[in-house]
Amino acid sequence: MKKRAxxxxxxxxxxxxxxxxxxxxxxxxVNNVLLANNGKAAIHxxxxxxxxGVKLDFILLDINMPMMNGINFxxxxxxxxxxxxxxxxVLTTSTHPRDLESFTGLPIADFLNKPLTIPKIEAVLEKxxxx
Amino acid sequence: xxxxxxxDFELLFNRMPGSFLVLQPNAPKYTILAIxxxxxxxxxxxxxxxxGRGVFEVYPENPDAITATGPTSLRASLQNAVQNRVLDxxxxxxxxxxxxxxxxxxxxWSANSRPLEDNxxxxxYILHTTQDITNEIIAERRETDLRKIEKKYSLFLQxxxxxxxxxxxxxxxxxxxxxxxxxxxxxxxxIGRPLFEAIPEAKDQGFAEMLDMVRKTGQxxxxxxxxxxxxxxxxxxxxxxxxxxxxxxENTYDSMPSGVxxxxxxxxxxxxxxxxVEESExxxxxxxxxxxxxxxxxxxEGKLQYMNTCGLNMxxxxxxxxxxxxxxxxxxxxxxxxxxxxxxxxxxxxxxxWEFDIIGLKGTRRRMETHAVPLAGAAGRSHLAVTRDIxxxxxxETALRESEEQFRIFANNIENLAWMADPEGSIFxxxxxxxxxxxxxxxxxxxxxxxxxxxxxxxxxxxxFVQQAWQTGETWEMTFPLRGANGEYQWFLTRAYAVxxxxxxxxxxxxxxxxxxxxxxxxxxxxxxxxxxxHINNDLDNFIYTASHDLKAxxxxxxxxxxxxxxxxxxxxxxxSDVRYILGLMExxxxxxxxxxxxxxxxxxxxxxSATPATKVNLSExxxxxxxxxxxxxxxxxxxxxxxxxxxxxxxxxxxxxxSVVLNLxxxxxxxxxxxxxxxxxxxxxxxxxxxxxxxxxxxxxxxAINQEYLFTMFKRFHDHVEGTGxxxxxVKKMVEGSGGYIxxxxxxxxxxxxxxxxxxxxxxxx
Numbered sequence: 001m002k003k004r005a006x007x008x009x010x011x012x013x014x015x016x017x018x019x020x021x022x023x024x025x026x027x028x029x030v031n032n033v034l035l036a037n038n039g040k041a042a043i044h045x046x047x048x049x050x051x052x053g054v055k056l057d058f059i060l061l062d063i064n065m066p067m068m069n070g071i072n073f074x075x076x077x078x079x080x081x082x083x084x085x086x087x088x089x090v091l092t093t094s095t096h097p098r099d100l101e102s103f104t105g106l107p108i109a110d111f112l113n114k115p116l117t118i119p120k121i122e123a124v125l126e127k128x129x130x131x
Numbered sequence: 132x133x134x135x136x137x138x139d140f141e142l143l144f145n146r147m148p149g150s151f152l153v154l155q156p157n158a159p160k161y162t163i164l165a166i167x168x169x170x171x172x173x174x175x176x177x178x179x180x181x182x183g184r185g186v187f188e189v190y191p192e193n194p195d196a197i198t199a200t201g202p203t204s205l206r207a208s209l210q211n212a213v214q215n216r217v218l219d220x221x222x223x224x225x226x227x228x229x230x231x232x233x234x235x236x237x238x239x240w241s242a243n244s245r246p247l248e249d250n251x252x253x254x255x256y257i258l259h260t261t262q263d264i265t266n267e268i269i270a271e272r273r274e275t276d277l278r279k280i281e282k283k284y285s286l287f288l289q290x291x292x293x294x295x296x297x298x299x300x301x302x303x304x305x306x307x308x309x310x311x312x313x314x315x316x317x318x319x320x321x322i323g324r325p326l327f328e329a330i331p332e333a334k335d336q337g338f339a340e341m342l343d344m345v346r347k348t349g350q351x352x353x354x355x356x357x358x359x360x361x362x363x364x365x366x367x368x369x370x371x372x373x374x375x376x377x378x379x380x381e382n383t384y385d386s387m388p389s390g391v392x393x394x395x396x397x398x399x400x401x402x403x404x405x406x407x408v409e410e411s412e413x414x415x416x417x418x419x420x421x422x423x424x425x426x427x428x429x430x431x432e433g434k435l436q437y438m439n440t441c442g443l444n445m446x447x448x449x450x451x452x453x454x455x456x457x458x459x460x461x462x463x464x465x466x467x468x469x470x471x472x473x474x475x476x477x478x479x480x481x482x483x484x485w486e487f488d489i490i491g492l493k494g495t496r497r498r499m500e501t502h503a504v505p506l507a508g509a510a511g512r513s514h515l516a517v518t519r520d521i522x523x524x525x526x527x528e529t530a531l532r533e534s535e536e537q538f539r540i541f542a543n544n545i546e547n548l549a550w551m552a553d554p555e556g557s558i559f560x561x562x563x564x565x566x567x568x569x570x571x572x573x574x575x576x577x578x579x580x581x582x583x584x585x586x587x588x589x590x591x592x593x594x595x596f597v598q599q600a601w602q603t604g605e606t607w608e609m610t611f612p613l614r615g616a617n618g619e620y621q622w623f624l625t626r627a628y629a630v631x632x633x634x635x636x637x638x639x640x641x642x643x644x645x646x647x648x649x650x651x652x653x654x655x656x657x658x659x660x661x662x663x664x665x666h667i668n669n670d671l672d673n674f675i676y677t678a679s680h681d682l683k684a685x686x687x688x689x690x691x692x693x694x695x696x697x698x699x700x701x702x703x704x705x706x707x708s709d710v711r712y713i714l715g716l717m718e719x720x721x722x723x724x725x726x727x728x729x730x731x732x733x734x735x736x737x738x739x740x741s742a743t744p745a746t747k748v749n750l751s752e753x754x755x756x757x758x759x760x761x762x763x764x765x766x767x768x769x770x771x772x773x774x775x776x777x778x779x780x781x782x783x784x785x786x787x788x789x790x791s792v793v794l795n796l797x798x799x800x801x802x803x804x805x806x807x808x809x810x811x812x813x814x815x816x817x818x819x820x821x822x823x824x825x826x827x828x829x830x831x832x833x834x835x836a837i838n839q840e841y842l843f844t845m846f847k848r849f850h851d852h853v854e855g856t857g858x859x860x861x862x863v864k865k866m867v868e869g870s871g872g873y874i875x876x877x878x879x880x881x882x883x884x885x886x887x888x889x890x891x892x893x894x895x896x897x898x
Contacts, residue, residue, distance in 0.1 A: 013684055019691035115687030 004031030005129050006054060010042045010073065011062040011091070020060070020116050027118060029125055039068025043076050050080075057129060059088045060112070074106045087128045091116070141165070145178075152186065152259040156213045156246070159206070160185035164256060173263050174228045186259075193227035193235040201226025201240065205259075212244040212257050219244045223264065239268035293372075293397070296379050298390030302326040302342055305379075305390060314397075316362070336360060341376055345391045351377040356402045371402035425499070425518040431478045431511055433457050433471075445499075445520055447491030463488035463496065477503045477514040486521070498522045548613075548623070548644035550581075554637040556601035565644075570616025584614045604629050604637045613644065621648040682728050690721045730858045745870060745893070747781040748789050750816055750825070757793045764801050768810050772797075776816040779823040783893050788866040793825075795859040796886050800829035805881075822872065822889040830883040839876055863888075 007024060011017050017035050024030045032054070036042035042059075049056060063070040070090060077088075087109035092100075100111070109128050112120055144151065150170035155162040163181050171178055174190065181189050186209075192202045201224040211219040220243045227235035242261035248254055293311035297304060304322050312318060321329035327339060336359055345352050353375040361370055372395045378388030419426050425442030429435060435456045443449055446461045462470045466487035473483050482504045490496050499518050506515035542549045542562040548569075549562040557578045566572065569584045576583075582590055589611050600607040606628050612620035627642040697714055754774055758765065765772070782789060797812060804810040813828040834842060843864040867874050871891040878884035 013688065015688040015692070016684065019688055019695060022695055023691065114683060115691050 004029050005057040005125060006032045006034070007058045007060060008034045008036060008042065008045070008056055008086075009060050010036045010039065010065070010070075011060075012037050012065040013062070016062070016114075023116055023118055024121065027121060027125070029129065038065045039070065039073030039076065041067075042073055043068070043080070046077070046080060056086045058125075059086050060116075061088055061090050063090065063092060071102050071106075074103070074108075078107075089124060089128075150261045150263065152261070154186055154209065154257040154259055156209075156254050156257050158210060158213060159187075161187070161209055161257070163189060170261065175231060190226065190228070201238075205242070205244075208242070208244040209257055209259070212246045213254065216246045216248065216254065218246075223268065237265065238263060239265045291396075293395040294393070296390055296392050297326055297342055298379065298381070300343075300346075302339070303390075304329060311395070314361075314395075332360070332362060341374075342391045342393075345376045345378055346388050349378045349388050351375065356398055370397060370399045372396060373398050422517075425516075425520075427458070427516055427518065428506060429458050429474065429514040429516070431513060433459050433474065436513060442518065445491065445497060445518075446489060447493040447495060461489045461491065463490050473503070474514055477505050477516075478512050480505045480512060496522075498525045545643075546646070548646075550642050550644075552627075552640040552642065554601075554604075554639065556597065556640065568615055569613065586612045586614065586620050600627065601640075604631070604635075610647065621646055622651045623647060683725070686721055686724050686728070690718075690725075693717050693721065733862070734858060745783050745785050748784055748786045750776050750779055750782045750789075750823075753786070753790055754793055754814055757790060757797060760794070761798055761801065764798065768801050768804050770801055770804070770810040770812055773811070773813045774815075776814065776825075778818045779816040779825075782816075782823050782825075782890050784870060784890055785866075788870075792863050792866060792888060793827075795863050796827040796888075799859065800827060800831060800884070803831045803884075804829070805831050821892055823892060825888040825890065826885055827888075828883065828885040833880040833882050833884055834876070834878040835880050839878060842876055843874070 007030060009017055009020055009024075011020070014037065017037065021033050021035065024033045034045060034049075034056075036045050046056070061070045061073065065073075068076065074088070088107065089110045089112055090103060090108050091112050091114050110124055112124060144153075144165055145168050147167055148169060149167060150173060151165070151167040152163060152170065153165035155164055163184055163186055166176075166178060166181050170176075171181065176189065186205070187202060190202070190205075204221050204224045205226070208219040208221045211217065221241070223239055223241050226238055226240050228238045230236040240261050241264045242259060245258045245260070246254055247256040247258055291310060292308070293314050294306070294308040295304060295311045296306040302325055304324055304326050307317075307319075307322055312321070315321075315330050315333070317329065326342075327334040337357075341352060341354075344350075353373070355373045356371045357374050359370050359372055360367055362368075363370075374393065374395045377392045377394075379390040379392040381389040419439045420441075422439065423441055425445050426437075426439045427435060427442050428437040434454065435452055435458050436454060438446070438453060443452070446452075448456065448461075458474075459467055459471065469485070470487050473485055477483055482502075484500070484502045486498065486500050488496055489499055497520050500521045501516045501518040503514055503516035505512045539562075543564065545562070545564070547562075548565040550558050550565060551560040552558040558581060559577065561573065561576055565576070569576075571580070571584065582594065585593055593609065593611050596607075596609055600609075606626070608624065608626045610622060610624050613623050614620050623644040624647045625642060625644045627640050629637045630639050630641060632638055693714060700710060700714075751774070754776065758772060793814075797814070800812045801810065808830060811830045813826070815826045815828070817824045817826075843860050864874050867888055867890070871893075872889045874889070875887045876884065877887075
């Protein structure tokens with residue numbers, strides 16, 4: 001049986017989450033899609049996940065969010081007491097230098113321009129997800 | 132006994148001291164019977180040659196001596212004694228004696244003749260007793276002579292003259308008056324001694340030669356102001372004498388002078404006085420000649436009697452003028468009347484000073500300042516003047532006055548308040564603006580009065596600062612408020628400049644106060660505006676960022692949702708053409724909205740990336756890459772592209788921007804192709820002085836003249852048949868101009884368009 005990817009979507013926009021979840025659901029290699037609408041919720045969820053034993057493969061991370069934005073999430077995520085094997089893909093609305101600069105020095109696997117499309121997701125998974 | 136008593140009378144007589152002759156009274160022969168030894172000796176005779184011969188035979192008359200009356204007197208005496216039988220006392224006679232050489236020797240005698248009778252009264256002998264008194268007579272004669280000379284020259288001798296008579300080759304001092312003795316500091320006992328033995332110091336001063344010459348030539352000799360070294364009170368001093376030396380003849384019949392009669396008149400005082408006068412005159416003359424001013428004497432008639440060299444130079448004349456030229460000739464015509472009037476006044480005894488112009492004989496005009504005084508003289512009063520050339524002074528005075536006038540006009544008309552202060556900071560001058568602004572007067576302001584117009588809150592610190600500044604002597608600046616005439620304070624920038632002499636000493640301060648009130652206000656408002664603008668800029672940036680982000684998110688969502696909806700409706704409803712059509716419209720609207728947002732984002736990026744560094748870019752390669760990117764569009768429009776860029780292989784530009792430029796221009800050519808003909812695009816590049824010029828030429832639609840004007844403006848689109856945001860050319864222009872280049876366009880509607888991009892070459896940076 002083929003291994004399928006577990007993905008965590010972190011975005012404060014529920015519509016985006018809805019659309020992206022639908023898109024991911026259409027892709028064969030995607031197994032489970034988790035949702036968090038801000039960084040804090042994501043950290044909380046990550047802690048729960050590590051307890052439950054589910055292994056995440058990807059995090060699709062939005063930048064601008066209330067409570068805890070993408071960057072602060074990355075900082076908090078790195079402080080988590082677990083081995084970080086998850087690939088973080090940052091979702092951006094633009095390649096605005098201001099956005100990209102702020103991630104300098106953080107372990108980001110890739111950047112994806114919004115909106116997500118099936119070909120874009122497939123390309124990224126192919127690149128970073130080895131079975 | 133008797134024998135012993137017998138006397139040899141003859142022997143006795145012969146040996147008796149004295150001169151005796153025993154004569155026989157046998158006139159006129161008077162035979163010599165006996166003669167004493169002494170007389171024989173005196174007269175250089177031998178007894179055997181004398182006894183028995185007549186007395187006049189033995190002692191003849193001296194034929195040369197007319198005055199020698201000896202023989203005549205003797206005969207008379209003998210006669211008297213014989214005839215009258217009395218003792219005849221003879222007067223002193225000169226009876227010269229034949230000397231050994233056969234000549235006569237002058238002799239003076241005192242003698243008497245005594246008749247000797249026997250007891251019967253018979254005359255037996257004449258006893259002639261004589262005494263040689265030659266020495267006494269000569270001595271007496273000298274005394275007499277002296278007395279005679281003294282009598283004769285008594286006037287001289289008593290006069291304040293040194294008189295002496297020097298005789299013989301040995302220069303025996305025959306006579307010397309008291310003055311002469313006093314002069315030599317000697318007494319009378321030098322008389323009779325040789326001069327130079329008595330007064331050795333006189334020897335080497337030319338006197339010996341002088342005396343010799345006069346005595347030998349018989350010519351009188353006189354010298355004036357003859358310097359003579361003498362010892363006076365132990366010190367050697369020079370005295371001056373007028374000396375007259377005349378030959379002195381002892382006897383009137385003497386053919387050769389026996390000595391020199393010398394009269395010396397001391398003129399030391401005179402000579403010294405004269406010397407002093409001469410020195411003083413020479414000094415005066417030197418002073419006059421050295422004076423760099425004109426010194427002149429003008430006669431009452433106006434004749435130039437004297438003028439020093441400096442003066443002659445001023446009037447461009449020479450000494451020939453003195454005594455002849457009229458001073459009036461060099462006075463400038465317009466000054467002559469005044470000059471004549473003043474000249475007359477000076478000659479009448481007044482001292483005057485005035486100024487006038489002269490015109491030198493060569494035409495040079497000079498301004499003179501004269502100080503004239505009357506000068507008394509034999510021919511009445513003249514005009515003595517010291518005159519100075521003040522042309523330069525006048526010129527510089529005029530220049531200074533003009534310069535000061537200009538300064539005052541300038542200072543009074545500048546917008547600034549201005550002032551001047553002495554080195555201690557006491558202000559002595561303000562310009563009119565100061566008084567106008569402060570509404571004060573000079574009397575109120577003079578010195579430290581300026582404190583009155585300072586703001587009470589500031590005056591203390593200003594005074595402290597300024598007092599320090601005066602002392603350092605360096606130019607200073609300060610800002611403070613000053614009270615205007617209306618009572619309001621305004622801010623001024625004060626700048627004080629220290630005017631210094633060559634040694635760096637402060638001579639005065641020149642200060643200006645510049646009203647900076649409006650600047651101060653403007654500064655404040657500018658700062659506020661700047662802050663506002665920065666805010667706005669930030670806001671705008673944030674807005675565009677937000678727009679590009681926050682608008683993109685919902686539009687992405689809408690896009691996604693439409694995608695999902697399209698799939699959901701893949702069943703029944705989707706078959707209806709309306710739904711499909713509406714979904715299509717929604718998709719294209721979303722597409723357009725996204726493009727606009729992308730353009731906005733690009734614009735922000737362009738502004739932020741304007742500092743992209745320029746590099747050497749291979750143009751040919753870059754064009755090929757761009758054409759590859761545009762291949763689908765190119766194929767669609769079946770464009771033919773011609774590239775001629777060998778002229779410029781390397782362009783100095785940001786590669787990203789160059790790509791953008793080429794992409795925009797080529798894609799525009801494709802977008803705005805004419806449907807009526809096959810599209811031809813030509814890309815060339817030429818190496819021109821200073822620039823690489825890239826041309827993109829098409830045969831497309833062309834741009835109308837009016838539209839060309841707005842071609843490079845943001846969000847201008849002239850066609851709606853093609854996709855576009857109206858930002859491409861605006862960005863191209865920005866990029867090209869941002870690196871010092873420019874872009875031009877030439878186009879004709881319906882024929883085509885040519886864009887020319889001028890990239891500035893930067894050779895130095897390239898190297």
